[in-house]
Amino acid sequence: MKENNQIFKCASCQIQKKGTVIKKKVAVNDQEYNFIKGKEYRFCLNCAPKIREYNEYDLLNENPHLWEKYSYADAEEILEKEFGIKPKEEEK
Numbered sequence: 001m002k003e004n005n006q007i008f009k010c011a012s013c014q015i016q017k018k019g020t021v022i023k024k025k026v027a028v029n030d031q032e033y034n035f036i037k038g039k040e041y042r043f044c045l046n047c048a049p050k051i052r053e054y055n056e057y058d059l060l061n062e063n064p065h066l067w068e069k070y071s072y073a074d075a076e077e078i079l080e081k082e083f084g085i086k087p088k089e090e091e092k
Helices: 058-062 065-069 075-083
Strands: 002-009 016-025 040-043
Antiparallel strands (some): 002 016, 016 040
16 A cells, blocks of 8 residues: 655654655565564665565465365465455455
8 A cells, every 4th residue: 555745654664755655565474674574664765676565465375275164165264264464345
């Protein structure tokens, strides 16, 4: 998600900037920057491309046994049953 003309501190380079803010949920925990997996942070245009964005579908890759547990379910159904993540259409 982009927001224009904001004054903000980039979560990665830690520099206060004015301009476009890119909000991303990070994909991995990072002790150096105190990033928590799945939490949203604000990044500048220079740092944002270097940050791997969190994807709910990664939970299925990290838990392959769920495909066997729900052998006839699709990914969205597994995410909702196991993690309470609802499909995007239903969130609106």
